[in-house]
């Protein structure tokens with residue numbers, strides 16, 4: 327077991343999901359190891375009030391996406407697994423096909439080969455057949471497709487609360503326990 331979690335942001339919309347993952351990890355004993363793609367940095371500047379540098383500072387360690395020699399590129403660097411959030415269709419495709427050309431896709435490939443959790447939060451709409459096939463291929467290889475959909479049945483008071491619930495659940499697939507209210511069911515009046 328390790329206390330490291332790799333969090334990768336790619337260039338899909340929804341950078342706030344990745345930022346929330348880092349904020350939640352910061353409240354746990356787990357170390358966050360961050361990789362930002364070039365397009366993720368562009369989208370962060372577009373979508374977030376936090377600068378790229380401020381987001382990097384939320385993480386315990388940050389790597390250059392081009393550095394395929396960084397520690398997470400090796401299976402000998404033990405981690406709890408990898409969260410790609412948000413995951414672009416490009417990165418999804420590369421992972422589905424084993425194209426490990428940058429540190430994000432290499433780390434995802436390592437998680438699959440080491441049988442460690444790989445959670446992808448792919449975001450696009452609408453989805454074409456290629457996107458859906460790639461999600462199926464990653465699932466067949468052992469990855470978890472966890473789309474960044476919000477749920478409303480717990481009546482969140484804010485977007486922040488809904489995002490927090492979504493990301494607490496995502497981190498649970500990596501063995502990270504972030505406390506959040508569990509759904510305790512509802513009754514049916516016959």
Ligand SMILES: Cc1cc2nc3c(=O)[nH]c(=O)nc-3n(C[C@H](O)[C@H](O)[C@H](O)COP(=O)(O)O)c2cc1C
Pocket residue numbers: 335336337338339363364365366368369372413414415416417449450451
């Ligand atoms: C503002 C903006 C929003 C984007 N949103 C998405 C998206 O939701 N999903 C997606 O797959 N690509 C999206 N893209 C395109 C990706 O950023 C682009 O395909 C990029 O090459 C992905 O590279 P990466 O996977 O290395 O980050 C968006 C691009 C921009 C500039």
